[in-house]
Amino acid sequence: MRVIGLMSGTSYDAIDAAAADLSLAGDSLVLEPLGMVSEGYDEELRRTLTGALPPAATSLAEVCRLDTRIGQAFAAAAVRADRELCGGEAELVASHGQTVFHWTEGGKVHGTLQLGQPAWIAEATGLPVVADFRPRDIAAGGQGAPLVSLVDLLWLRGRPGTPVALNLGGIANLTAPDGTAFDTGPACALIDAAARGFSGGRLAYDADGALAGRGRVHEPLLERLLAEPYYALPAPKTTGKELFHLGYLQDALAGFGTLRAEDVVATLTMLTARTVADAVLALGATEVIASGGGIRNPVLMRMLAGLLPGIAVRTSDELGLASDAKEAYAFAVLGFLTWHGLAGTEPASTGARHASVLGSITPGRGGLRLPAPGSRRPARLVMA
Known part of the structure; x- marks a missing residue:
């Protein structure tokens, strides 16, 4: 059919x-x-x-x-x-x-x-x-x-070890072989919001991770963002742009003075990598098979791989399914x-x-x- x-x-x-x-x-x-x-x-x-x-x-x-x-x-x-x-x-x-x-x-x-x-x-x-x-x-x-x-469960069934499917869209979600699945938090939602906000709407997203690649992670901002209560909720859980939007980011930036756009985007990219990596490690994954627009951000993918030593991070393209x-x-x-x-x-x-x-x-x-x-x-x- x-x-x-x-x-x-x-x-x-x-x-x-x-x-x-x-x-x-x-x-x-x-x-x-x-x-x-x-x-x-x-x-x-x-x-x-x-x-x-x-x-x-x-x-x-x-x-x-x-x-x-x-x-x-x-x-x-x-x-x-x-x-x-x-x-x-x-x-x-x-x-x-x-x-x-x-x-x-x-x-x-x-x-x-x-x-x-x-x-x-x-x-x-x-x-x-x-x-x-x-x-x-x-x-x-x-x-x-x-x-x-x-679909992830049907597709990855029989694969050795503990493969975890990861989708990096506006929101990131994971699926584990035991059926556990949930949204980990923002993938590109806050990165896109920052790119649009800092560029006055000229940029829709951080193409090729160019902004993040020129920035440095602002650790105090990262710690404030990681304190979001959503991350501590048990699975199953789901979220969206109802929570993670430009206003949310503006509230998080309050009190930090003027930060460079590149540093904010680098910090948000690390936020995505950290929240995804924490969830992957908690699932005991042996490999991550990623798809979605976020895989085209090389800075995000490097950060994620760096937080998952010994765990293969590959794309669904490698398994025959166009990401x-x-x-x-x-x-x-x-x-x-x-x-x-x-x-x-x-x-x-x-x-x-x-x-x-x-x-x-x-x-x-x-x-x-x-x-x-x-x-x-x-x-x-x-x-x-």
């Missing part, structure tokens, strides 16, 4: 559309990657989205407009992926949408909101769309994240499981009471004809 997975992460820099040929073979799910295309949000939409995200105030009218325009942008990415990667023969679209709020309070997740109305995708492609993946896990008592943990496309492929897998009536969560990873079939299905142009439900969820993911 040819499935297109659509993903835009907490950095909201682009919509990634990855196409995969997925098939069940015994107890394995076989994934043949067909490639990925990326579509950036147009500047006006990106500006509007940025202005509506917490801690900014917004209106229901703005939420409605964003839901429509993001849905149209996702639809355009899906149409392009079907044409360029699937030769017009895609059968299903799985859309994560754009997370705009994750309601966490008292150590519990109460709700989540992803925008990008799937009706626009179904109308533009003619294909059925699985969307709105996270709420069902939250309704079952889970965190609704990290949902890619199930830039990994999350989009993961949602293609989750959409495939939903289409076949199979659960897409691992309770040990999200803290839910039970595993759940995820998402809602929007029919395509030809109506809705679901396959017979699979009898059992596959035990492993194999890359073709």
Whole structure:
């Protein structure tokens, strides 16, 4: 079955559309990657989205407009992926949408909101769309994240030692072989916020770690940042830009006087490396398999490797799964499981009471004809 997975992460820099040929073979799910295309949000939409995200105030009218325009942008990415990667023969679209709020309070997740109305995708492609993946896990008592943990577990099953999957997006998350999975804290969220703030919006992120590479870690600031209570919470736990945003950084900088932009960014990069490394060591990992935009920051990767002596730090590309496309492929897998009536969560990873079939299905142009439900969820993911 040819499935297109659509993903835009907490950095909201682009919509990634990855196409995969997925098939069940015994107890394995076989994934043949067909490639990925990326579509950036147009500047006006990106500006509007940025202005509506917490801690900014917004209106229901703005939420409605964003839901429509993001849905149209996702639809355009899906149409392009079907044409360029699937030769017009895609059968299903799985859309994560754009997370705009994750309601966490008292150590519990109460709700989540992803925008990008799937009706626009179904109308533009003619294909059925699985969307709105996270709420069902939250309704079952889970965190609704990290949902890619199930794919990591299937993919890394049977690998020797204790491999840990690491995603470095806006937020960093880990998955261990026993199913333990959680957000460690910010990956690029605070680094990006600092780059934008210090450059007056000219820089969206610290390209190639250039700012961090010219800076020095400011130890008092690092210690203040490491005192954040989130890091001490037990897993499973999840966080987002509702906590780690520019205002949070500005509060942390209070009382330090004028610090060089390069030193602040170097300190934030070390914060990411420290919080990830502490979590990796606590899991007893023998190797780290990283993906996400953060792996393109050589300063961050050097810092992380330096804090994990004797533990191999490699990218998912080395194991045959393109790091830039990994999350989009993961949602293609989750959409495939939903289409076949199979659960897409691992309770040990999200803290839910039970595993759940995820998402809602929007029919395509030809109506809705679901396959017979699979009898059992596959035990492993194999890359073709």
